[in-house]
Amino acid sequence: MAATMVERPLGKPRWKSRLLLLGPAFVAAIAYVDPGNVAANLTAGANYGYLLVWVLVAANIMAVLVQYQSAKLGLATGQTLPELLGKRLGNHHRRLFWVQAEVVAAATDVAEVIGGAVALNLLFGLPLLMGGVIIGVASMLLLALQSSRGQKSFEYAIMMLLAVIAVGFVSGLFVNPPATGGVLAGLVPRFEGTDTVLLAASMLGATVMPHAIYLHSALARDRHGFAEDPAERTRLIRTTRMDVAGALILAGVVNIAMLLLAASSLRGVEGTDTIAGAHAAVTSALGPVIGVAFGVGLLASGLASTSVGCYAGATIMGGLLKIRIPLLLRRVMTLMPALLVLGAGIEPTLALVLSQVLLSFGIPFALIPLIRLTGKREVMGIHTDSTALRIAGWTSAGLIVGLNCVLIVLTVTGKS
Numbered sequence: 001m002a003a004t005m006v007e008r009p010l011g012k013p014r015w016k017s018r019l020l021l022l023g024p025a026f027v028a029a030i031a032y033v034d035p036g037n038v039a040a041n042l043t044a045g046a047n048y049g050y051l052l053v054w055v056l057v058a059a060n061i062m063a064v065l066v067q068y069q070s071a072k073l074g075l076a077t078g079q080t081l082p083e084l085l086g087k088r089l090g091n092h093h094r095r096l097f098w099v100q101a102e103v104v105a106a107a108t109d110v111a112e113v114i115g116g117a118v119a120l121n122l123l124f125g126l127p128l129l130m131g132g133v134i135i136g137v138a139s140m141l142l143l144a145l146q147s148s149r150g151q152k153s154f155e156y157a158i159m160m161l162l163a164v165i166a167v168g169f170v171s172g173l174f175v176n177p178p179a180t181g182g183v184l185a186g187l188v189p190r191f192e193g194t195d196t197v198l199l200a201a202s203m204l205g206a207t208v209m210p211h212a213i214y215l216h217s218a219l220a221r222d223r224h225g226f227a228e229d230p231a232e233r234t235r236l237i238r239t240t241r242m243d244v245a246g247a248l249i250l251a252g253v254v255n256i257a258m259l260l261l262a263a264s265s266l267r268g269v270e271g272t273d274t275i276a277g278a279h280a281a282v283t284s285a286l287g288p289v290i291g292v293a294f295g296v297g298l299l300a301s302g303l304a305s306t307s308v309g310c311y312a313g314a315t316i317m318g319g320l321l322k323i324r325i326p327l328l329l330r331r332v333m334t335l336m337p338a339l340l341v342l343g344a345g346i347e348p349t350l351a352l353v354l355s356q357v358l359l360s361f362g363i364p365f366a367l368i369p370l371i372r373l374t375g376k377r378e379v380m381g382i383h384t385d386s387t388a389l390r391i392a393g394w395t396s397a398g399l400i401v402g403l404n405c406v407l408i409v410l411t412v413t414g415k416s
Helices: 014-020 024-033 035-048 051-077 081-088 092-123 130-149 151-177 182-184 195-207 210-224 230-265 275-286 289-319 328-343 347-374 378-385 388-413
Strands: none
Touching: 024 051, 024 151, 024 210, 024 230, 024 275, 024 289, 035 092, 035 195, 035 230, 035 275, 035 289, 035 347, 051 081, 051 195, 051 230, 051 289, 051 347, 051 378, 051 388, 081 092, 081 289, 081 347, 092 130, 092 210, 092 275, 092 289, 092 328, 092 347, 130 151, 130 289, 130 328, 151 210, 151 275, 151 289, 151 328, 195 347, 195 388, 210 230, 210 289, 210 347, 230 275, 230 378, 275 289, 275 347, 289 328, 347 378, 347 388
16 A cells, blocks of 8 residues: 555644544444344343443453554554454465454354344334345445445444444433442452353453454554654554544443443343343333334444444455455345344344354454554554553453353353
8 A cells, every 4th residue: 555644634723633533443333332232231231230340341441452552553554454464474374364254254244234134123023034135235335335435424424323323222221220339339340150251251252343453453544544754643643542532432331331221121021131022121111212212223233333344354355365355245245144044033132142252252363463563663663552551452362362261161061
């Protein structure tokens, strides 16, 4: 990619010029409020109340750290994480790495299309398979916007959908606020058996998303280009901190709101182990307006996240295999697994939760190379991670890998 010089818009105050640079992180943040999050968070809240609030808080802190490192990598090097990995891996390892990344991306897409199909079923009574097709077509239109009008237009569309998602899932808390004591108790790290570990892994996989780690380096690089002037690169990276913090804090609030809504309104209610049951219970407890808002939020989540997921898949393939296929063609190809799941009649919420567990196992493959690269001065130059940031990054990776190991042991031994 040819180096480009990015300049601050002339005649605008510094704070306004920085606002104009915001956007890439809000696209990446969609991955953190997708239908997989809805399934995992509602299940956790409905079954265990406030017990796992701490998981979402910890996961969101990790998400801010990880997405900042990914965006910084793209701005400091002018290359995406998959591109840098593709140059460093041999042909055999590069293909194997691509396979696992594509499996993770496929799991992501299954969750997102299923979530959108469930939303259409709840709102309009459409069959799930038909809903999946509609979500696929609608996501193609969003991707066409990115292809024809540029990344900034795509960012604005995604940010509007993110606002809809936030309203859809936060509104219920104003009708039935959570118990303060329960929320505070939920901040104390603990588990209650194998099922809560499984849910924690699912929530972690739904919050720290592998495909978003790969994608954010591309979003930041493609939006801002590569600034040859070191001072300009530093300015862009500082602005990116604001972008990441704002987007991921919003996503974190929405995630926690989902769990709190389930804990305060759905605990002990029959049938809330599915999204459809949770929607029915929310509607019954909080009224039809909140029920519709819930469904619209879920629909916006599925539509936005499946478009972003397809964008991420193209970034992964282009960087690792140097193969680029049109986004719309890729959308058609990656839609098939989700439609097969819907057509097979697999319970949607179960499929969503299990897909998030798979995503959790894919996180280290994206996170560990990212931390290694952003810690190398020969890669990052003056923007190499500080010692504190490297320690925080490796601690996050260790916690994620450790949680997955505990999950495997508990599941194999059947202990609870």
